[in-house]
Every structure is written in C-alpha cells, then in structure tokens.
Amino acid sequence: MFESAEVGHAIDKATxxxxxxxxxxxxxxxxxxxxxxARFPVLILIAGIEGAGKEETVRLxxxxxxxxxxxxxxxxQPTDEELTRPQAWRYWRQLPPKGKVGIYFGNWxxxxxxxxxxxxxDEAQLDQFIAGAERLERMLSEEGTLIFKFWFHLSKxxxxxxxxTLKDDPLHSWQLGxxxxxxxxxxxxxxxxxxxxxxxxxxxxxxWYVIEGEDExxxxxxxxxxxxxxxxxxxxxxxxxVHAHHAAPLVSSLDNRALLDxxxxxxxxxxxxxxxxxxxxxxxxxxxxxxxxxxxxxxxTLFEGNDAAGKGGAIRRVAAALDPRLYRIVPIGxxxxxxxxxxxxxxxxxxxxxxxxxxxFDRSWYGRVLVERVEELCSxxxxxxxxxxxxxxxxxxxxxxxxxxKFWLAIDQETQLRRFREREATPFKRFKITxxxxxxxxxxxxxxxxVGDMVDRTSTQxxxxxLVEANDKRFARIKxxxxxxxxxxxxxxxx
Amino acid sequence: MFESAEVGHAIDKATxxxxxxxxxxxxxxxxxxxxxxARFPVLILIAGIEGAGKEETVRLxxxxxxxxxxxxxxxxQPTDEELTRPQAWRYWRQLPPKGKVGIYFGNWxxxxxxxxxxxxxDEAQLDQFIAGAERLERMLSEEGTLIFKFWFHLSKxxxxxxxxTLKDDPLHSWQLGxxxxxxxxxxxxxxxxxxxxxxxxxxxxxxWYVIEGEDExxxxxxxxxxxxxxxxxxxxxxxxxVHAHHAAPLVSSLDNRALLDxxxxxxxxxxxxxxxxxxxxxxxxxxxxxxxxxxxxxxxTLFEGNDAAGKGGAIRRVAAALDPRLYRIVPIGxxxxxxxxxxxxxxxxxxxxxxxxxxxFDRSWYGRVLVERVEELCSxxxxxxxxxxxxxxxxxxxxxxxxxxKFWLAIDQETQLRRFREREATPFKRFKITxxxxxxxxxxxxxxxxVGDMVDRTSTQxxxxxLVEANDKRFARIKxxxxxxxxxxxxxxxx
Numbered sequence: 001m002f003e004s005a006e007v008g009h010a011i012d013k014a015t016x017x018x019x020x021x022x023x024x025x026x027x028x029x030x031x032x033x034x035x036x037x038a039r040f041p042v043l044i045l046i047a048g049i050e051g052a053g054k055e056e057t058v059r060l061x062x063x064x065x066x067x068x069x070x071x072x073x074x075x076x077q078p079t080d081e082e083l084t085r086p087q088a089w090r091y092w093r094q095l096p097p098k099g100k101v102g103i104y105f106g107n108w109x110x111x112x113x114x115x116x117x118x119x120x121x122d123e124a125q126l127d128q129f130i131a132g133a134e135r136l137e138r139m140l141s142e143e144g145t146l147i148f149k150f151w152f153h154l155s156k157x158x159x160x161x162x163x164x165t166l167k168d169d170p171l172h173s174w175q176l177g178x179x180x181x182x183x184x185x186x187x188x189x190x191x192x193x194x195x196x197x198x199x200x201x202x203x204x205x206x207x208w209y210v211i212e213g214e215d216e217x218x219x220x221x222x223x224x225x226x227x228x229x230x231x232x233x234x235x236x237x238x239x240x241x242v243h244a245h246h247a248a249p250l251v252s253s254l255d256n257r258a259l260l261d262x263x264x265x266x267x268x269x270x271x272x273x274x275x276x277x278x279x280x281x282x283x284x285x286x287x288x289x290x291x292x293x294x295x296x297x298x299x300x301t302l303f304e305g306n307d308a309a310g311k312g313g314a315i316r317r318v319a320a321a322l323d324p325r326l327y328r329i330v331p332i333g334x335x336x337x338x339x340x341x342x343x344x345x346x347x348x349x350x351x352x353x354x355x356x357x358x359x360x361f362d363r364s365w366y367g368r369v370l371v372e373r374v375e376e377l378c379s380x381x382x383x384x385x386x387x388x389x390x391x392x393x394x395x396x397x398x399x400x401x402x403x404x405x406k407f408w409l410a411i412d413q414e415t416q417l418r419r420f421r422e423r424e425a426t427p428f429k430r431f432k433i434t435x436x437x438x439x440x441x442x443x444x445x446x447x448x449x450x451v452g453d454m455v456d457r458t459s460t461q462x463x464x465x466x467l468v469e470a471n472d473k474r475f476a477r478i479k480x481x482x483x484x485x486x487x488x489x490x491x492x493x494x495x
Numbered sequence: 496m497f498e499s500a501e502v503g504h505a506i507d508k509a510t511x512x513x514x515x516x517x518x519x520x521x522x523x524x525x526x527x528x529x530x531x532x533a534r535f536p537v538l539i540l541i542a543g544i545e546g547a548g549k550e551e552t553v554r555l556x557x558x559x560x561x562x563x564x565x566x567x568x569x570x571x572q573p574t575d576e577e578l579t580r581p582q583a584w585r586y587w588r589q590l591p592p593k594g595k596v597g598i599y600f601g602n603w604x605x606x607x608x609x610x611x612x613x614x615x616x617d618e619a620q621l622d623q624f625i626a627g628a629e630r631l632e633r634m635l636s637e638e639g640t641l642i643f644k645f646w647f648h649l650s651k652x653x654x655x656x657x658x659x660t661l662k663d664d665p666l667h668s669w670q671l672g673x674x675x676x677x678x679x680x681x682x683x684x685x686x687x688x689x690x691x692x693x694x695x696x697x698x699x700x701x702x703w704y705v706i707e708g709e710d711e712x713x714x715x716x717x718x719x720x721x722x723x724x725x726x727x728x729x730x731x732x733x734x735x736x737v738h739a740h741h742a743a744p745l746v747s748s749l750d751n752r753a754l755l756d757x758x759x760x761x762x763x764x765x766x767x768x769x770x771x772x773x774x775x776x777x778x779x780x781x782x783x784x785x786x787x788x789x790x791x792x793x794x795x796t797l798f799e800g801n802d803a804a805g806k807g808g809a810i811r812r813v814a815a816a817l818d819p820r821l822y823r824i825v826p827i828g829x830x831x832x833x834x835x836x837x838x839x840x841x842x843x844x845x846x847x848x849x850x851x852x853x854x855x856f857d858r859s860w861y862g863r864v865l866v867e868r869v870e871e872l873c874s875x876x877x878x879x880x881x882x883x884x885x886x887x888x889x890x891x892x893x894x895x896x897x898x899x900x901k902f903w904l905a906i907d908q909e910t911q912l913r914r915f916r917e918r919e920a921t922p923f924k925r926f927k928i929t930x931x932x933x934x935x936x937x938x939x940x941x942x943x944x945x946v947g948d949m950v951d952r953t954s955t956q957x958x959x960x961x962l963v964e965a966n967d968k969r970f971a972r973i974k975x976x977x978x979x980x981x982x983x984x985x986x987x988x989x990x
Contacts, residue, residue, distance in 0.1 A: 038836065084849035085793075086895035092844035097836035124619035131626040132887075139884050142877075143838035298580075341533065341592035343638035349587035354579035382637075389634050392627075400581035 001195050003465075004456045005153035005212035007262040009222075016217040023224050024064045030231040031065050031101070037235065038099035040144040044227075047109045048152030049190065051162045052213025057152070058103055060220050061227075071096060074105040088136070098144070108133050109149075109197060116193045117186050126193065130200045137206045146234045147206040150223060151198060152213040156187050162214075195461050199391045202457065204384035210456060258452045265412050265471040274474035281481035282321035288485060289326055289358060293492040298353040298402045301484055302364035305409030306447070307437045308419040309470045310477075314409065315360055317477045318484065322358070332363040344368055344386075345393055355401065365390055366406075369454050374446045387457040394463040403491045404463040405484050408451060409470040413444060496690050498960075499951045500648035500707035502757040504717075511712040518719050519559045525726040526560050526596070532730065533594035535639040539722075542604045543647030544685065546657045547708025552647070553598055555715050556722075566591060569600040583631070593639070603628050604644075604692060611688045612681050621688065625695045632701045641729045642701035645718060646693060647708040651682050657709075690956050694886045697952065699879035705951060753947045760907050760966040769969035776976035777816035783980060784821055784853060788987040793848040793897045796979055797859035800904030801942070802932045803914040804965045805972075809904065810855055812972045813979065822853040827862060839863055839881075840888055850896065860885055861901075864949050869941045882952040889958040898986045899958045900979050903946060904965040908939060 011019075034042065046054050062070055073094040082090040096102030112129040115121045121129070137147055154162065202208040209226050211219050269277070288294065301318065303311040319327060330351045339347040345365060353359040368390070373383040394404055411419075420441075423433040440447070459465035466483045470476035506514075529537065541549050557565055568589040577585040591597030607624040610616045616624070632642055649657065697703040704721050706714050764772070783789065796813065798806040814822060825846045834842040840860060848854040863885070868878040889899055906914075915936075918928040935942070954960035961978045965971035 041836075081849070084851075085847055086891050086897065088891050089844060089847055092841060095837060095841060097833065099836070122619070124617070124623050127626060128619050128622045131622060131629075134626075135884075135887050139840075139880075139887075140838060142880060145838070338592065341536075341594070342590055343635060343640070345634075346587060346590060349584060352580055352584055354576070356579075385634075385637060389630075392630050392634075396581050396583050402581065 001198055001456065001458075001460055002153050002191065002210060003459055004259045004452065005210045006155040006158075007212070007259060008214065009212045009218045010215040011217040011221060013217065016221065019221060023221065023228065027065050027224060027228050027231075030228060030235060031069060033235050034101070034231060035069055035099045040146055040234065041096040041098050042101040042146045042148070042231065043096060043140065044101065044103045045107050045109065045147070045149045046103065046105050046152070047107070047113070047149070048194075048211075049154045049159055049187070049213065051159055052152035052154045052211075053216060053219050054105070054152045054213075056216065057150075057211075057219055057223050058105070061103070061224070064224065065101070069099070070101045070103060072103045072105065075111070076106045091136075095140075095145075108136075109201075113190065113193055113197060117189045123196075126196065127200070130197055133201055134203065137201075138203070141205040146230065148227060148230060149202070149206060149208045150226075151194070151208055151210045152219065153210050154213050156191075158214050159187060192461060199395075199460050200388075203388050204381060207384070258448065259455055259467065260410055260448055260451060263410055263467055263469050265410065265415075265469050267469045267475050268472040269474040269478060271474070274478060277478045278317065278481070281478060281485060282317070284485045285318070285321045285481060285488075286323075288488045288492070289322060291492065294488075295356050296401050297488075297491055298355050298400075299358040299405075299484070299488065300353065300361065300397065300402055301358075301405045301407065301480075302361040302366070303407050303409065304363060304366050304370065305407070305468075305470065306411050306416055307440055308416050308423070308433075309409035309411045310473045311362060311409055313473055314407075314468075314470075314477050314480050315362055318360065318481060321481075326356075327358040327360060328353070329360045329362060332361060332367060345389065348393075352397070352402070364406075365393070366454060366458075369458075370447065370450050373450050374443055387454075390458055391460060394458075394460070398462045401491075403487050405487045406459075406463065406465045407468050407480055407483070408455070408465060409468045409476060411470050413441075415471045416441065496693055496951065496953075496955055497648050497686065497705060498954055499754045499947065500705045501650040501653075502707070502754060503709065504707045504713045505710040506712040506716060508712065511716065514716060518716065518723065522560050522719060522723050522726075525723060525730060526564060528730050529596070529726060530564055530594045535641055535729065536591040536593050537596040537641045537643070537726065538591060538635065539596065539598045540602050540604065540642070540644045541598060541600050541647070542602070542608070543645070543689075543706075544649045544654055544682070544708065546654055547647035547649045547706075548711060548714050549600070549647050549708075551711065552645075552706075552714055552718050553600070556598070556719070559719060560596070564594070565596045565598060567598045567600065570606070571601045586631075590635075603631075604696075608685060608688055608692060612684045618691075621691065622695070625692055628696055629698065632696070633698070636700040641725065643722060643725060644697070644701060644703045645721075646689070646703055646705045647714065648705050649708050651686075653709050654682060687956060694890075694955050695883075698883050699876060702879070702882075702952075753943065754950055754962065755905055755943055755946060758905055758962055758964050760905065760910075760964050762964045762970050763967040764969040764973060766969070769973060772973045773812065773976070776973060776980060777812070779980045780813070780816045780976060780983075781818075783983045783987070784817060786987065789983075790851050791896050792983075792986055793850050793895075794853040794900075794979070794983065795848065795856065795892065795897055796853075796900045796902065796975075797856040797861070798902050798904065799858060799861050799865065800902070800963070800965065801906050801911055802935055803911050803918070803928075804904035804906045805968045806857060806904055808968055809902075809963075809965075809972050809975050810857055813855065813976060816976075817853070821851075822855060823848070824855045824857060827856060827858040840884065843888075847892070847897070859901075860888070861949060861953075864953075865942065865945050868945050869938055882949075885953055886955060889953075889955070893957040896986075898982050900982045901954075901958065901960045902963050902975055902978070903950070903960060904963045904971060906965050908936075910966045911936065 034040075046058060048054060058072060062072065071094065075090060078090060091104070091108065094102060094104070108129070112121070112126060112133070115129075116123075116126045141147060198208045198210070209223075211222055213219050289299070303315060305311050315329060319329065328351070332347075335344075335347060348361070348365045351359055351361070368378065368386040369383050372378045373380075397404055420433055420437060423429040455465045455467070466479070468476045468479050529535075541553060543549060553567060557567065566589065570585060573585060586599070586603065589597060589599070603624070607616070607621060607628070610624075611618075611621045636642060693703045693705070704718075706717055708714050784794070798810060800806050810824060814824065823846070827842075830839075830842055843856070843860045846854055846856070863873065863881040864878050867873045868875075892899055915928055915932060918924040950960045950962070961974070963971045963974050
C-alpha cells in the first residue's frame with residue numbers, strides 16, 4: 001500500500017516553477033466556483049508519518065488558495081468545552097459549511113492510530129473505531145460532503161534522515177516533540193496499523209491518497225492536483241448533492257517515477273544460474289506443499305501481467321514442481337453465463353482451494369480494476385469500490401490461513417513487440433497472438449495507470465503484490481518460485 | 496426495537512382466507528417477472544427467536560411461490576468441504592443467481608449471535624462481525640442483490656408458553672433440541688445482543704423487518720406482503736442493477752394493531768392525584784439534576800407528538816422543577832440558512848449539553864423521518880438511511896454518558912379536533928393554531944405509519960422511545976416526569 005510512496009518521487013525546480021502558476025490559478029477558480037455554487041462542502045483529512053510534510057503542505061494550500069474560505073482545525077488536545085461532551089462533538093462543530101473547505105489535522109484517524117500504537121486499544125477495538133469513521137464519512141458523503149484523505153508517507157530510512165536533519169536545524173527543532181521521536185521508534189507499528197486503517201477505510205466515496213513526502217515540490221503539486229481534479233469533477237456534476245462516490249479519478253504519477261518505472265527490467269540470469277536455481281526452488285516448493293504444516297493452510301497464486309510477459313511459462317514452471325492432485329490451474333477468461341448471473345467475486349470464490357491444496361489463477365479478480373476499467377466494461381463507481389471489496393475478500397482468505405501470492409509480470413514495450421513478432425513468425429505460437437493483443441498495446445499507458453493504482457490500493461501487509469521484472473523469462477520464473485516459497489515458509493513460521 | 500412485535504398482532508381466519516388468494520397470485524406473478532427479467536437475485540435472511548415461526552414461514556413461502564426458483568439453505572453445522580475453506584465460502588456457494596430467490600437460515604447473524612450469547616466473542620468482536628456483514632451485504636447490494644432481513648420475534652412470555660405447548664405435542668417436539676431450551680433461558684441475552692445487531696446492520700439497502708411470530712396468520716401475511724411490495728418496487732425500477740437502497744416501503748401494520756393503537760388513551764389522573772404526584776416528581780428531578788453523579792452525565796429529552804398533544808405544557812412542567820442555569824429549551828422549527836448549509840444532524844450537535852447540563856428539544860432530529868418524510872421534503876433514500884444515522888448518533892451520545900429520553904405524545908383524532916376548536920375560541924391560544932395544523936390533520940394516517948416505523952427502528956435499549964397517552968394532559972405530564980427521573984436513576988445506578 002505504501003510501495004509507490006517509497007520510490008523517491010521528485011520534481012525538479014524548473015518543472016515545479018513552470019507548473020505552479022497555472023495550477024494555482026485553476027485551484028483559485030475552482031474554489032471560487034465552489035463558493036458560488038455553495039452546493040457542497042469539502043473536507044480534507046490529513047494523516048501520516050511525522051516529518052512527511054503534513055503541516056507544510058497545508059500551509060502551502062492556504063497560500064495557493066483563498067484562505068478566507070479554508071478553515072484549518074487541529075484536534076490534538078481537546079479543550080475543556082470538548083472534554084465535557086461526546087467525542088464527535090468537536091468534529092461536528094468545525095465542519096465546513098457548503099461552499100467552503102475544512103482541513104482536519106489530528107482527526108479521528110490520528111486518534112485511533114495513536115491509541116493503537118500505544119496499546120490503549122486492541123485490534124478489535126481499532127476495527128470498531130474504523131467502522132465508526134466509515135459510518136460518519138458515509139453519512140457526510142450522502143449529505144453531500146466531498147471528502148479527501150491524504151496520508152503523507154516516508155520510508156523508515158527517509159524519516160530517520162529527515163528527523164536527524166531537522167534536529168540540527170534550530171529553526172525546525174520546535175517541530176519535534178518527544179512524541180515525534182517516540183513515533184520514530186514506533187514507525188513499524190504506525191505503518192502496520194496505518195495500513196489496516198487505510199485498507200478498511202479507503203472507500204470509493206472517501207478514498208485515501210498516499211503521498212510520498214520526501215520531496216516538497218512533488219508532494220505539493222501532487223496534493224494540489226488531486227484536489228483540483230476532484231473539485232472540478234464534483235463541480236461539473238450538477239445534481240443537488242455529490243453523493244456516494246468520489247468523482248475524482250485516481251491520479252497517475254507526475255514525475256514518471258511510477259512504481260513500474262522504478263523496476264530494473266535489465267535483470268537477468270544466465271542459463272546455468274537459472275537451471276541450478278530452478279532445481280533448488282522447485283524442490284523447495286514440492287517439499288513445502290507436502291509439509292504437514294500445509295494442512296492448516298492453502299495456497300493461492302495469481303498471475304497478471306502485460307500480454308506476452310510470460311505468465312504461461314512461469315505457471316508451467318511452478319506446476320512442474322508438483323503432484324497434479326495437489327493443485328489446479330484456473331484460467332480466467334470471459335465469464336460464463338452462470339458467472340454473469342452472480343456478483344463478480346463469485347467465480348473466484350468457487351475455486352478457493354481447501355486446506356492443503358493450491359490454486360493457480362491465470363488472470364484473476366483484478367480484471368475488475370484492469371481490463372474492465374480500461375475497456376470501460378464497468379462503471380467507474382464499480383471499479384472504484386472494487387479496491388475495497390478485493391481487500392475485504394483477501395482478508396477473509398488470509399484470516400482463514402490461505403497464503404495469497406500475487407504477481408504482476410512487467411515487460412517493456414520493446415520486449416513485447418519483439419515477442420509479438422516472434423509469435424507471429426512461429427507456427428506453433430501463432431495462436432497466442434490476436435488482433436486484440438495489438439489493440440491492448442495501444443492502451444499501454446492506460447494499463448500502466450491502472451496497474452499503479454491497483455498496486456497502491458491492494459498491495460497490503462496481508463497480501464502484497466510482487467512486481468516481477470520479466471524481460472528476462474529466466475529471472476522472472478526464479479523470482480516467482482522463490483517468492484512463493486518464502487511466503488509459505490513465513491506462513492508456516494507464523495503458526 | 497421489538498415493541499411493535501410484542502403487542503399481540505393477530506389476523507382472524509376470515510380475513511386471512513379472504514386475503515391469501517390474491518396475495519399468492521401476486522407473489523407468483525412477481526416471481527415469474529423476476530425470472531423473466533433475470534436482472535437481479537433476491538436474498539432473504541431469516542433470524543430471530545426460537546419458536547417464533549421461522550421454519551413455518553419459510554415452508555409457507557415455498558408453498559405460495561414457485562419452489563423451483565427458491566433455494567433454501569441452512570448453515571447450522573458446516574460440512575467437511577466447508578470446514579476446510581474460509582468461513583464465507585459456504586455463503587458464496589449458495590448465492591442465488593439473477594432471477595432466483597435464496598433463503599438463508601442460520602446465516603451469519605445466527606452465527607455471531609450464538610457466539611456472543613455463549614461468550615465466545617466479546618462486544619468489540621461482535622462489532623467486527625457486524626461490520627463484516629455490512630461490507631458483504633453492501634457489496635451484494637451494489638452488485639444488484641435485493642436483500643430482505645426478517646427477525647421473527649416473540650415476547651419472553653409468549654416464547655415460554657409456546658415452548659411449553661410444543662413440548663406436550665408429540666408432533667412438534669422434534670423441533671426442540673437442547674440448544675433451543677438453552678436459548679429459552681438465554682432469551683434476555685439473545686434479545687439484548689440481537690438488538691445491537693439489528694441496530695447496526697439495518698441499513699437502507701438491507702433493512703431488517705421485525706415480525707411478531709405469535710399468530711401464524713399474521714406473520715405469514717406480513718412477510719408475504721413485505722416481499723411482494725419490495726419485489727414489485729425493484730421490478731419496476733428499470734435500471735440494470737437495483738443498487739444501494741431498498742425500494743421497499745416500510746410496511747404498516749395489517750391488523751390495525753399498531754403500537755399507537757395499542758395505547759390506552761383513556762388513562763387519566765384526577766386533579767388531586769396530579770398535584771400530589773407533580774410535586775413529588777418535580778422535587779425528584781430537581782434533586783437528581785443536582786446530584787453529584789450528574790457530573791458524569793448529561794440529559795437530553797426530546798418531545799415529538801401530534802399537534803395539540805400538549806408538548807409545550809409538558810415541557811413547562813419539566814422546566815418548572817429546575818434552576819434555569821441548568822437547562823436549555825431548544826425549539827426546532829425550519830432550519831436557518833446556516834443550518835441548511837450543513838448535514839442535517841449538525842443543528843442538533845451544536846446543542847448537545849455539556850456534562851451536568853440538560854437540553855430539552857421541542858421537536859428534534861426525528862423531523863427527518865416524520866415531517867420531512869410525510870411532506871416529501873427529502874427523498875425516500877434520505878429518510879430511509881436516517882434511521883441508521885440516528886441510531887449511530889444516539890449511540891455516540893449514550894456512550895459519552897448522555898441520558899436520552901424520547902417522548903411521543905399521542906392523542907386521538909377527536910381530542911385533537913376538540914383542542915383545535917378550543918384554541919380557535921380562546922383569544923390567547925389562537926396563535927397556536929394555523930392552517931397548517933388543519934392540513935397536517937388530513938395526513939393523520941401517513942403520520943401514524945411514520946411514527947410506527949420510527950419507533951420500530953429507533954427505539955433501542957440504549958435510547959428507548961416512551962409513548963405517552965396524552966388525551967389526559969395530567970396523566971401525560973406525570974408519566975413524562977417519572978420516565979425522566981427513572982432514566983436518570985438507572986443511569987446513576989449503572990456507574
């Protein structure tokens with residue numbers, strides 16, 4: 001969930017200076033229109049890692065927009081007034097009215113995360129708080145409020161560096177209280193629980209945006225652009241209320257440093273390395289699957305990737321290690337008539353393996369947020385809510401001991417072209433290439449955006465995505481086998 | 496929440512026999528249309544008290560409708576197949592496809608309630624299960640499923656009688672396992688936790704219907720009518736999916752034994768009784784409000800009722816007991832411009848008293864489901880979701896120690912007419928009667944339905960409604976004062 005926010009996004013000063021004037025003007029204009037229409041309020045919730053630029057970004061927004069129509073509220077220590085009333089009272093009294101923008105610092109997410117990190121509440125109680133937040137936000141959204149939730153993120157290393165730098169800077173040291181330092185120590189917990197909170201509370205009507213906080217220019221422009229697009233969408237939408245789902249598109253990276261671009265596709269294995277490691281990893285998998293600890297688990301792997309990225313070959317190398325009675329390969333194509341008459345997750349639920357068994361999905365439920373999104377086979381509302389639904393689904397699986405390993409096989413456009421041509425030239429491979437493959441190729445960028453959003457929103461602690469550098473098929477196959485083996489071992493260790 | 500299902504609803508045989516043929520025909524027709532359209536599936540969840548006619552009703556439905564397109568599933572003991580997979584798998588494999596009806600017995604609600612009653616899970620974990628059910632049902636609803644949830648209810652006394660009768664009947668005794676008997680002992684727990692489950696999981700897209708189970712004819716016809724109306728609504732709605740909210744109207748009582756009709760409006764107090772008791776109860780209130788245990792509480796009372804039911808007079812008798820610095824009276828009329836620019840609950844949140852204080856709302860947030868519903872000032876979707884939102888709101892209040900006492904002052908139509916005439920005839924009361932009052936009178940039945948639904952869906956253990964027989968003002972005032980005092984004492988005792 002935080003992978004995209006640890007790749008080192010940055011924007012150079014020239015690009016920044018070139019973009020800011022138009023962005024500021026557009027933001028001011030949208031804000032003016034918001035006030036004129038006075039049809040709905042905007043609520044911005046700020047959360048995330050200390051030192052990731054939360055305060056700075058809000059200060060900048062107030063500078064770029066008209067501060068008379070923005071109210072920033074912080075909720076760290078409750079006042080006497082607030083202490084004597086129900087907890088939610090303080091949030092209600094600060095709500096922005098229609099036509100205005102309210103920014104909430106130290107809001108309910110901060111409260112529940114602090115409480116969880118300091119072990120004042122357990123996991124079930126955290127879930128109670130999350131459910132409460134969901135009910136509140138859904139109600140606000142139904143009443144018309146446009147909600148943005150920003151999580152400012154830093155990798156652990158970046159945070160430490162940043163705290164170190166700030167410590168020596170007398171102008172900045174006031175920013176760092178003892179609590180912050182403590183948070184530096186408890187970074188892992190904060191991120192662990194934070195992910196649970198984001199996973200459960202990122203819903204189509206109030207999605208989370210995870211912003212990498214390291215580069216000030218990048219984070220400023222990214223936040224401003226998300227706000228602008230969301231505002232413009234909602235302002236065009238002329239119904240009396242904004243309602244149930246966020247019109248804002250998920251925003252693709254600004255600096256061409258998307259997660260996929262950060263992959264080093266030049267990684268290879270020699271033939272000999274490959275053969276040696278293949279034997280090792282296949283033997284390891286075969287042994288793990290027959291391990292008696294496997295009786296308490298099941299295994300699901302799923303393969304998504306660019307056309308011609310080598311999914312089939314990789315799946316064969318996995319299967320080759322195993323007794324065919326132990327696994328099933330489920331290819332996902334167009335749904336059958338029966339499947340069409342059910343909710344979209346139904347066709348996957350029917351193939352969930354029993355304990356001790358292994359199911360390999362060749363393409364998967366992620367079709368909803370990939371092909372169905374890009375080809376507009378379902379509405380934006382449908383694929384937007386799918387992220388949350390898929391996270392719920394995978395959580396049910398992992399809670400039941402199912403190990404889920406998800407692979408995206410990435411190749412570059414040149415490699416794909418070469419493979420397409422080879423397929424056309426080889427008689428027994430010709431069936432593998434169709435007119436549709438060439439059409440998909442034209443939507444390369446749209447697919448890249450979809451993959452980025454997918455990984456950002458569904459790569460979770462309980463069920464992470466593995467991005468596989470697949471220009472070299474040998475490298476890809478070994479990485480996949482090794483990842484599956486590591487996942488099983490780690491699950492066995494957990495018992 | 497269960498009040499309406501304990502008034503002794505019954506339908507005589509003649510009425511039953513007269514209604515059934517047309518109802519069966521309409522149900523069959525709707526079911527046929529459902530199959531023809533094959534646009535959405537119907538899922539019926541059954542829960543409730545043992546012996547309240549769950550099985551019998553389902554059997555009857557299968558008889559009245561075409562059983563080829565109904566699939567009844569029970570989920571008591573998981574099969575071997577099911578035990579080796581994630582819990583939700585068994586529900587997914589039985590889902591009805593588009594065009595068909597699925598009836599789930601012993602579903603997730605049964606599982607979580609049994610677990611809670613037997614203390615296998617605590618309250619926070621129960622909330623986790625409820626939140627899981629909410630996510631599942633919302634997803635199913637977004638995918639088009641029309642969901643009905645029926646809770647079959649019996650009062651404790653009725654249940655005991657029923658179990659006794661069945662015990663001696665050799666034909667029925669097979670129905671009663673040891674678990675059922677145990678449930679008879681744990682009735683209170685079951686109802687307590689059941690109410691929490693219903694309160695949280697009754698949402699506009701999948702509302703609960705509480706059915707009194709005592710009279711077989713009543714419960715059969717009521718269930719059939721709710722199904723029929725819901726089906727017909729959804730079938731007319733020609734969009735590709737049914738979506739987000741239940742088109743079914745809440746159904747008013749069939750046998751004219753609504754909760755309001757069950758009130759004995761002839762109850763009176765003599766002038767002397769009244770004056771004696773007034774002194775006692777006012778003194779009691781005055782003392783309770785100044786009690787030091789009040790420092791941990793606040794008090795909210797709200798008054799709704801028919802026009803001319805005597806709200807103003809009752810409020811004055813309450814206020815008369817108190818130091819004016821301790822309470823505030825908040826009359827709720829048309830919202831101000833400022834209030835209109837906020838979510839509808841905002842205007843009430845601003846008047847939430849601090850601890851130690853008392854706020855009296857003359858009319859309240861229930862306007863949403865009374866006047867706004869009847870006068871069509873908001874959409875059905877808005878007032879349907881309001882029940883859940885209001886329950887959430889009151890739960891936040893009571894969690895913070897606020898005691899909430901809610902009064903509906905009920906008079907009959909003759910008394911209202913007499914009071915209207917008196918007001919017109921009395922110079923200093925003339926301002927109290929307007930053309931609008933006469934117009935409202937014409938909507939008497941619509942208001943009765945709205946009040947019935949309101950009490951059914953928002954009278955909860957944590958914040959019950961008190962229906963006040965108000966034909967006699969003296970009786971009403973004393974009942975109100977006494978109820979407030981009892982509520983405070985009970986809250987103080989709980990500390």
